[in-house]
Amino acid sequence: MSARYTYTAMLFHWVIALLVVSAFTLGLVMTDIPGLTPTKLRYFSWHKWLGVTVLLLAVLRVLWRLFHxxxxxxxxxxxxxxxxxxxxxxxxxxxxxxxxxxxxxxxxASGVPVVYLGVFELPVLIAADPELKPVLKSIHYWLNMLLCGAVGVHVAAALKHQFIDRDGVLGRMLPSFSRRS
Known part of the structure; x- marks a missing residue:
């Protein structure tokens, strides 16, 4: 069996994975709601909060990875x-x-500020721009589709290593509650 990741690395991996899947699922649900309902607006806020949280955790994960x-x-x-x-x-x-x-x-670009958790307004780095809005919408959509595909390949590879190769690669990222780090 290969050496294992630390519990901190595992925590970053699994929390970010859960948040990415949640944000992706919520994105699909919210964009399918017709009109501009209170539920849709609430889902948009939650979706943004998930995205900001993923970004913050990704920064921490990269910093962690630089030293581990x-x-x-x-x-x-x-x-x-x-x-x-x-x-x-x-x-x-x-x-x-x-x-x-x-x-x-x-x-x-849509003219809607991002207010993290309904409390912290993120800086407005670009002005509302009706010409840029559809471009960024498309970029966001296709990056999400690419991420979905990459996650699918990642999961398939992990399962291949677990059930076909039986080489312990998947186990490196699964917690073993008998050890600490």
């Missing part, structure tokens, strides 16, 4: 798979920043 190296892949893992895994992880990191940022700028 990931465990090595199993020696039995082919070099091309190690390269593919590294590339996919890099793409996931880029997307957990790009998706919330694109949503933030889309909101600003």
């Amino acid at each position: 190296q990931a465990p090595a892949y199993p020696a039995s893992m082919p070099r091309w798979q190690k390269s593919a895994a590294n590339g996919l992880h890099m793409l996931l990191y880029v997307l957990i920043f790009a998706v919330p940022l694109s949503g933030y700028f889309y909101s600003l």
Whole structure:
């Protein structure tokens, strides 16, 4: 079995994963609601709060990662798979920043400020722009679709390593409550 991630790394991984899935699901639900209802507006707020939280946690995760190296892949893992895994992880990191940022700028271009948790207004970095709004909406949508696909590949690869290769890769990110870190 490969060396394991620390509990802090696992916590970042699983909390961000849960928030990303929640934000994505809420995004699909809220955009399917016709009109501009109180429920839809509430879902938009929650969606933005999830996105800001993902962005904040992503910053903390990257800072953590700068000082804590990931465990090595199993020696039995082919070099091309190690390269593919590294590339996919890099793409996931880029997307957990790009998706919330694109949503933030889309909101600003729409003329709607982002007020985190209904309390903290984020800086307005761009003015409302009706020409930029549809561009940013499209960018946000397609970055989300790319993230969804990348997460799907990530999960499929983890399951392949667990059930076909049986090399312990998935277990590196699953908590074992008998150890501490």
